[in-house]
Amino acid sequence: MGIEIERKFLVAGDGWRAAASGLPVPIRQGYLSAPGATGATVRIRRAGADAFLTVKGPGGLVRAEFEYAIPPEEAEAMLALCTTPPLAKARWSVPYQGHVWTIDVFESPASLAGLVLAEVEMEAADADPPLPPWLGREVTGDPAYANAALISQGRPG
Amino acid sequence: MGIEIERKFLVAGDGWRAAASGLPVPIRQGYLSAPGATGATVRIRRAGADAFLTVKGPGGLVRAEFEYAIPPEEAEAMLALCTTPPLAKARWSVPYQGHVWTIDVFESPASLAGLVLAEVEMEAADADPPLPPWLGREVTGDPAYANAALISQGRPG
Numbered sequence: 544m545g546i547e548i549e550r551k552f553l554v555a556g557d558g559w560r561a562a563a564s565g566l567p568v569p570i571r572q573g574y575l576s577a578p579g580a581t582g583a584t585v586r587i588r589r590a591g592a593d594a595f596l597t598v599k600g601p602g603g604l605v606r607a608e609f610e611y612a613i614p615p616e617e618a619e620a621m622l623a624l625c626t627t628p629p630l631a632k633a634r635w636s637v638p639y640q641g642h643v644w645t646i647d648v649f650e651s652p653a654s655l656a657g658l659v660l661a662e663v664e665m666e667a668a669d670a671d672p673p674l675p676p677w678l679g680r681e682v683t684g685d686p687a688y689a690n691a692a693l694i695s696q697g698r699p700g
Numbered sequence: 701m702g703i704e705i706e707r708k709f710l711v712a713g714d715g716w717r718a719a720a721s722g723l724p725v726p727i728r729q730g731y732l733s734a735p736g737a738t739g740a741t742v743r744i745r746r747a748g749a750d751a752f753l754t755v756k757g758p759g760g761l762v763r764a765e766f767e768y769a770i771p772p773e774e775a776e777a778m779l780a781l782c783t784t785p786p787l788a789k790a791r792w793s794v795p796y797q798g799h800v801w802t803i804d805v806f807e808s809p810a811s812l813a814g815l816v817l818a819e820v821e822m823e824a825a826d827a828d829p830p831l832p833p834w835l836g837r838e839v840t841g842d843p844a845y846a847n848a849a850l851i852s853q854g855r856p857g
Binding site: 600607609617624 | 732733739740742753755757758764766768770774777778781782783
């Protein structure tokens with residue numbers, strides 16, 4: 544059982560690339576629940592060679608999160624059950640002053656290509672991680688920037 | 701990864717009770733996905749001391765099914781995320797001529813109390829299990845008798 548405490552930002556420019564560690568992890572994910580139907584989302588994710596089934600509760604900064612590692616072939620079969628094709632993104636890790644930021648560079652569907660989002664997980668809702676200079680506007684709690692919304696509604700105008 | 705091949709029937713009378721083996725398993729279950737949204741359902745189930753997260757594909761007689769045992773306390777937390785309160789039923793096992801039938805006696809919500817359904821899992825879609833005399837009308841593939849529909853739409857008229 545877990546709680547996810549996370550801030551999310553747009554990214555301004557490519558300044559983060561010089562500080563990225565290692566290679567990006569290719570991610571493909573889809574959703575089995577309609578966003579908004581229950582407030583909860585059910586996500587199927589491939590991340591490199593791994594796969595996960597994840598249930599998230601409603602919320603923005605703080606959300607309930609339950610994640611289970613599953614066999615990749617079962618994840619692929621469940622991705623085929625999603626009505627919307629899975630989104631694909633490259634996930635980079637960028638350490639900055641004691642925190643590791645996650646930079647997602649969206650690749651598909653075409654409507655999301657070029658979108659870049661930065662996230663940082665925190666130990667507590669009142670943690671105050673130093674903000675890197677390449678961050679843009681904060682979108683924590685903005686439902687339009689939830690991945691489940693992006694995949695079905697496209698990039699916010 | 702699995703395929704569930706199952707026939708489902710209404711039950712006529714109490715003839716099955718004399719043949720039931722052991723005590724019933726108390727089941728509580730709820731759904732995280734809206735029925736019909738993607739054709740897939742995501743079910744959280746408590747069954748006695750156990751708990752499961754189950755994804756089922758669309759279909760009637762034959763459905764894709766992916767089931768994962770999860771910690772009971774996580775199941776309880778996810779049941780609280782379901783917008784519809786969980787349904788409760790007592791599940792009896794009734795052996796009949798080489799097959800074990802599952803008899804679900806619904807207890808709540810009140811709109812389902814008294815409903816009794818019988819199911820038999822089969823190895824193949826063309827298996828032809830002997831039908832016990834206490835079966836009523838077959839409802840295999842009738843979407844109104846899917847548990848996800850029963851919980852949200854009530855007992856079919």
